[in-house]
Amino acid sequence: MVFDYIVIGGGSSGSVMASRLSADGHRVLLIEAGPDTPPNAVPDDILDGNPTRAYFNPDYQWPSLDATTVRDGRKPIHYEQARVMGGGSSINAQVANRGGPEDYDDWAASGAAGWSWDEVLPYFRRLECDLDFGGEFHGRAGPLPIRRVRQSDWSGFIRAVSKAYENEGLHFRPDFNGEFGDGYSVVPLTNRNGHRVSAAMAYLSESVRSRRNLTILPETTVVRLAFSGRAITGVETENMFGRPSYRASTVILCAGAIHSPAILMRSGIGPAEQLTKLGIPVVADIRGVGQNLQEHPGIAVSAYLKVGDRMAPNVSGHIQMHARYSSGYNGCPSTDMAISAVAKSAWHPLGKRLGSLYVWVNRTYSAGTIVLKDRSHAVEPEVDFNWLSDQRDAERLKQGFRFVASLLQQDSLSGVGLDPFPSAWNARAKQISKVNCINSGLTWVLALLMDSSPRLRRALIRHVITDGHSISDLINNEEHLDRFVRQNVTGNWHPTSSCRIGPASDPVAVTDPSGRVRGVSGLRIADASVMPCCPRANTNIPTIMVAEKMADAILKEDRESSAKR
Template sequence: MVFDYIVVGGGSSGCVMASRLSAYGARVLLIEAGPDTPPNAIPDDIQDGDPTRAYLNPGYRCQSLHATTVRGGRKPVHYEQARVMGGGSSINAQVANRGGPGDYDEWASSGATGWGWEDVLPYFRRLECDLDFGGEFHGTNGPLPIKRVRQSDWSGFIRAISDAYDALGLHFRPDFNGAFGDGYSVVPLTNRNGHRVSSAMAYLPETVRSRRNLTILSETTVARLTFLGTTVTGVETENKSGVQSYSASCVILCAGALHSPAILMRSGIGPAKELVQFGIPIVADLKGVGQNLQEHPTICVSAYLKPADRLSPGVSEYIQMHARYSSGYEGCPSTDMAISTVAKSSWHPLGRRLGTLAVWVNRSYSTGTVALKGSSHKI
């Protein structure tokens, strides 16, 4: 089976790639390791405006990923990663925050031509249909709807936090995806009428799936790339039907910061010193594959709320306020920190009684490594 493009990974980027490439008549194969979410059978927990139901469903996440720290001698802990069509956009908090303009400009100045803020802004506008704002920062014709939590729906807990921010000099910004800077705001969501809109829903509707030149394989794992010499010719996959190979003129890895380097390394592209110990034939000795992994360290603090301070019945948006602020730490840029304020902490009865502050580092500097446990994708 020969294609023009094979897109590996049906996450947030893979759905876009499959949709856009197939729109121009190319023969496209999209491969996703997790279950599909076709328009006529989207699971209720994925559609729910409360993302904790999907996020806590183990059927939508990888179960074999673990992380360890170099310092402290801690035991390995489970590393959470989506494994479902739409990827993280199908199970995450539905929050549509953009990255910091300075980060994009830094990438461009380091050699990533075309990734400066002014370069990527047109694509942010193109992907969205903002239901609240227009102007230079927003699009109104894209496939992904963006709506915001209303201040009138804020719980007593959220209003109290906003008062505390004002007292500290951190003030309200109506549009969190407008001019970038410190402040707090209502939360922009990829949501329509109280229901999630994932990348799969936005970019793989029935009109796209009906294209004869688009083939979608779900619950199928890409074991490795195939080669003719050092040229990639396709992929080797495995599912409940067995092992199958597919060929293409171009293979696009959209398997994320963890699985994309893992696939490369299982295929013999990566640091040779690490791969030979697993008996993997070396195709290209590239020491950078799997290196410089960055993540946002987060701390969550929860508190029991009095009934008057809890989320009102009928309000589904539980992440109700975001804030950005500057750490002031030497060497860090401004607006390098973020806080989400959550009006309820989970779907269950106890979660409805808890409010949470989730604080994380928006501009992280620590790096890690993606490493294989062996040559097989089953490990």
């Protein structure tokens, strides 16, 4: 029951941390709230290169976690966050990009000493085994395989999108993790032979799990952290066997940008005023806990595809093309926008007939909050992303909507993406995307009706699929577009920065550059919550990089301490 390190969360960062620390001989306990995915028993839907089945499996999600944007009056809506070994890497789209050098140089300039591009690149190289590229940007010996979608597997829709990009001056980049800049590319994936490779599969292999000094405890929820004064002593947990406690001199939070701050606050670390109102004894008054929450806000346009332009049934994966471009908006960096292109928008018969362009603000400035609603671990916190609260984000997302709409009007696309319409990831779309027989049958009927005639298809789009607004209605009326974007903006499941690294002089910084939580001893954070701001990338690979770098720092400190003794 006594360990050197307790790692909370078996997701992308926790898998890395448990593997690296136990490799050095330390006694490590890894606690994961969700089910395990042991080698040779990984569920088929997680292994599937197409993520839509795993993503919509409620067994892999926090069931009652909602998110909203209070400012625009939206009701809370379910926010899909993984609760399974491997975390988001077990259910996500497997996109493996890093962001740009400027992202990390900005981190360092903001007070995250040691986190510049030159200082993080070795850890990006360490984590990967790139199966396509070598050279200065890539690693070939890491645990996580990176392969790319083949251009030969592109559907007719994706090929038409590439022609539209070329007409706009966006050119092909073979390696999206090479030189950073505008362009489009095949998508790098954490995938081998058409199958997902999660962080748990890569870092918690059979040989790693056989280490006698590593204990893995799945389906166990952390209730709170335990302290003696301001020194960590361990954790209190809950599982089917009761409420066991575990002791360690160091606890490392890897529970993600939503649950890491929630665990801190339930344990008495956070804004003192909030904690006192809930009757939580204050261990350390750190007002930045749960603040500065960021996400990439986005919006989508979809279109009906003829049979020959759809994604082939034998092709693995989901997102077939990724693009980055510069908005030119005042005060924003270059390459600040991104677009994902898919030729199959969902698992069901209707989704297989729809191609989509999803545009998002790749460098966001809006910031939200995570606030406890109750001191109980059974009650999820209030998550408010506050999307588009920064005018730069709102204007660029509307500009992005106009851009993808213009792409669909080009000659190369207008004959392929038929009857385009504004699409929304709202409560109705989430409900029909659940994998079950009822939704399969309902969407099969809708798909047949859409196939039957263009006239009926347009009627279904206008009166059943959308709220009645067409793309032209929106782009020709600024008020309507603004309302549509604000009511339908959604994230990319890239939450970051809610316990950010910063200098001691920063009143809302939560950790130092090595992940130590300020004001307490023995407690660290090593997940996406410490990122000073959200990088211009899908966040899985940056999160793994953070864990690799934090683990390296911990081990170096431990060796230096041992040498002094």
